[in-house]
Amino acid sequence: VISTGRWALYGSTTAAFGLVARSLIGHPVPYGASLGALGLYCGVLLTGVLDPRLSMYVDFENELPEQRDATRIALTFDDGPDLECTPRVLDRLDAAGMKATFFVIGRKLVDPAAKALVREAIARGHAVGSHSFGHPRTFAFLGEKALRAEIGGGRKSLEDVIGRACPLFRPPIGHSNPTVARVVTELGCRPIGWSVRGRDGVSGARVEAVVRRIDDAVTDGSIVALHDAAERDDRAPIAAAVLDALLPLLAARGLPSVALEPERASS
């Protein structure tokens, strides 16, 4: 199946070549129109870099595979572990009988307490994945060597902690490009995006607004992106308070959260 984003990429690239061909063979395209077309084309390419839901360059899993006899979603938490917030998130999930997936930052795993938290999450039935080594905000602009260090290094830090292979990977801020796609394929990572975003990871995020945003958008199969830590540990994450309000709503709607399967479901 070809993603919407891939169609947009192929379609707009074909159109761009068409315009160039028209200028070369027939009448030159007016200056304003060609500038406009160039701007539009760059806009399409950039949207693909920023939004994993389009799967323009990387084949992200943005939803759970369809299941006939049960409805469920997957809550995911990025940027941890956080020694304060992650245990509170684990307690709330356990109390509700729900499972989640934690995408952890490699450099945070030097702390023995953070390592213990990752192992504890697994022992309590949750899944973990890598969220790069250092979570650079310039992730989409890194060269191939730096990307390999970020993606491979993050994965290795996690695998050293849990003692087994762990292909689940979510890029920082969900950014991707053709080089990310190449490195991810080469390293055998399994890229996970999202279909619903809590937007709880920004300063000033309000619990009620985050809960409403998720409750409005979530449906059977949704992968929901939340944060159990601040990327630079400079804010108190609101995930625990979000879960206090959100988990009863999900339970009432028959949408329990499950952990992402460690292996991709074969179809």
Ligand SMILES: [Zn+2]
């Ligand atoms: Zn992140």
